[in-house]
Amino acid sequence: MKYDVFGDIHGYAQELEILLQQLGYERKGGVYAHPLGRQAVFVGDYIDRGPMIRETLHLIKDMCDAGNALAVMGNHEFNAISFHTPHIEKGGFFRDHSLTEIEQHIDTLKQFKHVEQEWLYFLDWFKTLPLFLDLGYIRVVHACWDAKYIQWLKENYTGINTDILRLANDKSNRGEVFTVINETLKGKEYTLPAGHFFVDKGGVVRNESRIKWWTPKAAPIDFNHYLMDCPPELANESLPDDVEPFSYTDHVPVFFGHYWLKGKPSIENNVAICLDYSVAKHGYLVCCSVDVMDQQPVMKLSYQKAL
Ligand SMILES: [Mn+2]
Structure with a gap:
């Protein structure tokens, strides 16, 4: 399988479409597909900040549903689930509704203002997103690949439920679930x-x-x-x-986003590749295409400056 791995999108659907088309993807029946069967992979953080959050979600979910893409969860999707799920025991929600949190979600809330059912549908989808992908010759995670946490997730994690939300949002009692979920989605x-x-x-x-x-x-x-x-x-x-x-020393390349890197996208370390170059701060939306030659991954970066 050949992959095109995309960094954080944050509602910048126009830039995403430009990159997809540049890479040869075509919209057929409303859904992007690659004529040679390449698969798109998304590293999370689809929502918040940008102008076209709904379009971004439709585009990505449609590709996933058609088998043309894979997507992992970002901290913004996890935060959105927490923000919208009531905390039955404590009252309120798993994520506070204070001004700071509201501000972080405000662009998404505004863009779904008149289509709440559609937002609930995407929230349900977020709950099904994996926290990492181990695809054989590449790996994908939103913020940090720590082998011992990935192993924990393989053995224990079966999806988002209220136990996970309660433990992962409990800052006063930073247990195992808190650490694994937060370090995987937000970094160390x-x-x-x-x-x-x-x-x-x-x-x-x-x-x-x-x-x-x-x-x-x-x-x-x-x-x-x-x-x-x-x-x-x-x-x-x-x-x-x-x-x-702590540094990543495995030989299998891992792709991730999350860190708002600045400047021109580049690959500094070909086993740990950050694809987030701050499209939501006038930077670039970045994609790394991965082919395999002689059992070795061969990578090529493409990027589109924020319009
Ligand atoms: Mn992030």
């Missing part, structure tokens, strides 16, 4: 040494930074290479000896 974080912090784009002071687990494991590793948000004073410092940096 590193607690900065005491006294160090950074200020995020929303102006919030933080002492935990997401890690760049896809960086090749080369010694020595300094903070700047390991952290997404590194305080400048730590940039060239080596990680402390007692920190075992």
Whole structure:
């Protein structure tokens, strides 16, 4: 099988259609298909932010239903399920309806304002999305592939239900389910040494930074290479000896999104490939085409700048 793996879309359906057409996909009976049977793969985060969320969902789900695409769950789909599912024991919903959360979902809510049944139909579909795909010579996940969590999911996860929602949203009791679901869909974080912090784009002071687990494991590793948000004073410092940096070292390439990378898309490490280049912040929607030659995956990036 030959795959075209797409990064986070966030409602940018026009850019997605341009890329699909550029790659040779044709709309037949309303559904995109590739004449040579290539399969599209989507890494999650279909909703929120962009102007064409409904169109994005119809396009992707129709392709999946027709067998022309595969899709995994992103944290935005997981958050949407949590936001809309009542927490029977506690009251309210599994995800708060405070202004911060509402703001994160507002574009989706507005675009489905008069078609609530359609939104409920997509929410039901989200619940069926796998949290990872192991396709033999490639792997796909939204934010982080940690072999021990993937193994846990293979053995224990059978889909979204209220137990999973309760445990994965319980920040006060970070158990196994919380860790597996959150790290798979949102990535791993590193607690900065005491006294160090950074200020995020929303102006919030933080002492935990997401890690760049896809960086090749080369010694020595300094903070700047390991952290997404590194305080400048730590940039060239080596990680402390007692920190075992987490990085992906398998030979099977893993594709993921989630990290809002900036600049021109490129493949820095050909076993761990981030395809999220911030289409929702005037960046690019990215696709990596994967063929196999002599048992080896051969990759080619395509991308479309946000219109
Ligand atoms: Mn994400």
